[in-house]
Amino acid sequence: MLKKTRVAVLVSGGGTNLQALIDSRDRGELPNVEFALVVSSAADAYALTRAENAGIPSLVIERKGKKRETFTRLLCRALQDAEIDLVVFAGFMVILSPEFFETFENRAINVHPALIPSFCGEGYYGLHVHEEALAYGVKLTGATVHFATAVTDGGPIILQKSVEIEEGDTPETLQRRVMETCEWIILPQAVRLFSEGRLSVEGRIVRILEESK
Numbered sequence: 001m002l003k004k005t006r007v008a009v010l011v012s013g014g015g016t017n018l019q020a021l022i023d024s025r026d027r028g029e030l031p032n033v034e035f036a037l038v039v040s041s042a043a044d045a046y047a048l049t050r051a052e053n054a055g056i057p058s059l060v061i062e063r064k065g066k067k068r069e070t071f072t073r074l075l076c077r078a079l080q081d082a083e084i085d086l087v088v089f090a091g092f093m094v095i096l097s098p099e100f101f102e103t104f105e106n107r108a109i110n111v112h113p114a115l116i117p118s119f120c121g122e123g124y125y126g127l128h129v130h131e132e133a134l135a136y137g138v139k140l141t142g143a144t145v146h147f148a149t150a151v152t153d154g155g156p157i158i159l160q161k162s163v164e165i166e167e168g169d170t171p172e173t174l175q176r177r178v179m180e181t182c183e184w185i186i187l188p189q190a191v192r193l194f195s196e197g198r199l200s201v202e203g204r205i206v207r208i209l210e211e212s213k
Contacts, residue, residue, distance in 0.1 A: 005195035006036040008084040009056075010075075010092035015047025016179060017090035017111055017187055022054045024188035032195040037082045039075065041094045057082075063094050072097040079104070086194050088187070089148055093125070101150045106201050108148040109194070111187045113178050115160055116144040120153035130171040130178070139165055141174065143182035145190040147201065156206045158199060159186040 009018050018038065024030050038051035041063040051058040061074050076099060079087060089110040101108070112120055112129075119132050119141075133141045142162035149155035161182040165174070193199050198209040 004032055004034040005085045005191075006034050006083055007086045007088060007191060007195075008037040008039060008079055008082060009035065009047075009051075009088045009090050010039050010041075010094075011045055011047035011090055012041045012093040013045050013047065013091050015045065015050045015091065017183060018047050019050050020184035021088070021090070021188055021191065022050065022056075023184075024191075025054075029188060030192055030195065033191060036084060037079070039078060041071075041092065047091070068095065069097045069099070072100050076100055076103050086191065087148075088191060090187070095152070098150045101148065104148075106147055109145055109158065109187075109190055110148040110153070110155070111183050112144045112146065112153050113141075113175065113183060114144065115140070115142045115162060116146060116153055116157060120144075122152050124153070127171050127175055130174040134165070134169060134171060134174065141165060141178060143178055143186060145186050147206070156201055156204050158190045158193070158206050158208075161186045 011018055035056045038056050038058040040048050040060050043060045048058050059078055063071055087104050087108040114120055114129050119129050140162045144160045145158045147155035163177055163181050200207040
């Protein structure tokens with residue numbers, strides 16, 4: 001039997017992706033995962049309420065008023081103290097210094113609401129991603145889960161899932177559909193694969209290993 005993977009989820013706002021992970025856990029889809037900590041960069045984030053309702057310990061490290069290096073150091077210390085194996089960025093609106101990515105190399109994942117390398121990088125977050133996708137006229141968009149690195153949205157890709165653009169889509173309707181049909185599916189899948197030791201990183205390529213019998 002595999003040792004449970006201790007997971008920390010980093011949040012800044014509503015925590016819809018956190019809820020998707022909690023729901024997946026509650027359905028028994030993450031048998032090797034223990035959600036050990038939720039860390040918020042804002043004290044008023046609703047994600048903290050979700051964590052409390054789900055029985056997950058939480059911590060607030062306010063970003064406001066701190067240098068990036070100071071915030072990153074405090075975050076790393078909290079994660080190490082909690083003996084975290086995997087860090088999940090779930091709507092975490094903070095840019096961290098390189099120290100974090102060195103400490104958690106190939107042990108931190110992020111979900112992005114587009115098919116990387118499209119509509120990603122500095123400035124591409126939230127509704128703006130979907131505004132740009134619609135303005136460009138793409139026929140497909142979706143979501144990507146990737147290992148987090150110091151390059152924004154630049155880490156090795158773990159999973160992607162696509163969805164068609166529909167006539168009459170607005171940024172808001174597209175955002176919702178990408179969340180429901182892409183993000184909320186592949187983020188728990190990636191966490192499960194990590195917890196089962198089935199992700200092998202070779203440069204930019206992430207190989208998904210067969211499930212051991």
